[in-house]
Amino acid sequence: MNCKKCHTKAVIGLPRHNAAFCKVCFNAFVREQVARAIKGERMFAPQDRILVAVSGGKDSLALWDILLKLGYKADALYVDLGIGGYSATSRKKAVQFAETVGASHQATLLTHTVQEEEGAGIRELAMLIHRPTCSACGTIKRYQFNRAAIAHHYDVMATGHNLDDEAARLLGNVLHWQEEYLDKQSPSLPASVEGFAKKVKPLYRLSEREVAAYAVLNRIDYIVEECPMAKGSKMLLYKEVLNRLETESPGTKQAFYCGFLEKQAKAQPAAASMAEKDQASLRPCSTCGQPTTAETCSYCKMMARAKTGSPR
Numbered sequence: 001m002n003c004k005k006c007h008t009k010a011v012i013g014l015p016r017h018n019a020a021f022c023k024v025c026f027n028a029f030v031r032e033q034v035a036r037a038i039k040g041e042r043m044f045a046p047q048d049r050i051l052v053a054v055s056g057g058k059d060s061l062a063l064w065d066i067l068l069k070l071g072y073k074a075d076a077l078y079v080d081l082g083i084g085g086y087s088a089t090s091r092k093k094a095v096q097f098a099e100t101v102g103a104s105h106q107a108t109l110l111t112h113t114v115q116e117e118e119g120a121g122i123r124e125l126a127m128l129i130h131r132p133t134c135s136a137c138g139t140i141k142r143y144q145f146n147r148a149a150i151a152h153h154y155d156v157m158a159t160g161h162n163l164d165d166e167a168a169r170l171l172g173n174v175l176h177w178q179e180e181y182l183d184k185q186s187p188s189l190p191a192s193v194e195g196f197a198k199k200v201k202p203l204y205r206l207s208e209r210e211v212a213a214y215a216v217l218n219r220i221d222y223i224v225e226e227c228p229m230a231k232g233s234k235m236l237l238y239k240e241v242l243n244r245l246e247t248e249s250p251g252t253k254q255a256f257y258c259g260f261l262e263k264q265a266k267a268q269p270a271a272a273s274m275a276e277k278d279q280a281s282l283r284p285c286s287t288c289g290q291p292t293t294a295e296t297c298s299y300c301k302m303m304a305r306a307k308t309g310s311p312r
């Protein structure tokens with residue numbers, strides 16, 4: 001198998017593109033896909049400051065690496081969830097990677113430790129408020145990433161969601177006809193009101209396998225194991241189903257997700273309608289001041305319940 005571009009020995013085959021690449025041409029392909037995503041979805045400009053949400057996993061570290069190599073100003077935030085050995089290892093990977101890129105690109109890693117700031121690790125907090133761990137985790141991460149982006153004056157917040165993540169999420173939303181979530185499923189969500197950072201997903205054109213290959217080929221040392229709380233999740237099931245379809249028919253995931261984005265763009269200018277909806281319903285949280293649709297935001301409600309709660 002030879003590289004489609006330079007005809008030297010290929011290191012990876014990409015059936016959905018009917019192509020194979022050597023390391024150099026594969027890196028160029030990855031950066032081109034990310035650059036296309038950034039331009040096509042108007043994610044950010046060369047002078048913008050970007051805050052990357054990193055978990056120590058392949059996607060977020062690869063995203064940080066690619067953005068820096070494309071010449072963007074990107075720092076990162078790591079949220080330590082306090083999940084035993086998993087958090088210890090993932091934190092180590094994020095810190096080690098930050099030391100490497102910090103030296104060559106002047107990039108900084110911010111950290112937020114749930115145990116210290118919220119008073120307990122994510123599993124204990126979830127037990128105190130009687131909610132599933134992933135739901136409590138989602139609330140905390142969304143809140144803390146947004147808070148850090150606003151407090152440190154970043155123009156945009158970037159996450160490492162790839163094509164597999166977005167296609168699986170779309171499948172879940174369609175299976176349950178969650179129209180509100182479908183409206184908000186976009187690779188680029190604007191900063192609709194003051195206090196909410198713009199959120200973007202520059203890896204949405206790359207599959208999980210392609211991002212993993214990029215990380216391995218570029219010697220990015222990431223945590224291989226998944227968060228233990230993800231076991232048995234619906235998302236993993238949707239990914240498995242889509243992987244089976246992709247094996248039978250390469251290009252299925254891309255056709256599914258990118259087809260949705262095209263239809264969404266034609267049906268309604270999502271960004272404009274969301275901004276209008278948000279502006280009409282949001283006001284500052286009475287406790288912390290972040291925008292919310294209720295009197296108190298879900299993070300502050302959660303923290304108030306955790307203070308008085310008792311584990312089941």
Ligand code: SF4
Binds near residue numbers: 122135137230
């Ligand atoms: S699997 Fe659940 S607990 Fe783990 S990082 Fe994801 S949302 Fe958080």
Ligand SMILES: [Zn+2]
Binds near residue numbers: 008
């Ligand atoms: Zn080549």
Ligand SMILES: [Zn+2]
Binds near residue numbers: 285288290297300301
């Ligand atoms: Zn609040």
